[in-house]
Amino acid sequence: MEKLIFAKQINDSQLTGIVDVSTNPPTIFCLCEEESIANEILKSIVKAEKWDKLNDEIGKYYENDTEDDEENEDEEFEGSLLDIGETAAIAFGYL
Secondary structure, three states, X not given: OOOEEEEOXXXXXXXXXXXXXXXXXXXXXXXXXXXXXXXXXXXXXXXXXXXHHHHHHHHOXXXXXXOHXXXXXXXXXXXXXXXXXXXXXXXXXXX
């Protein structure tokens, strides 16, 4: 899992940007000159990860016509619109 932070003087240079400190050595994720822009990028990444997780959770309630279904034939995910709504409400912090 990535751990992204804003960094100045990357690799002893004048570069600034977002680096992934979960790797050794840290790797450059993207370059940006202003910390405010980096913070917006980081917020967008966090938001996208939440939406992706919600998509995966709600997707369990629907049938998929993919090859993976053959491997998961015994698994059935049943749910109503109430279940889907509850999943979304939990994801958004309402419950």
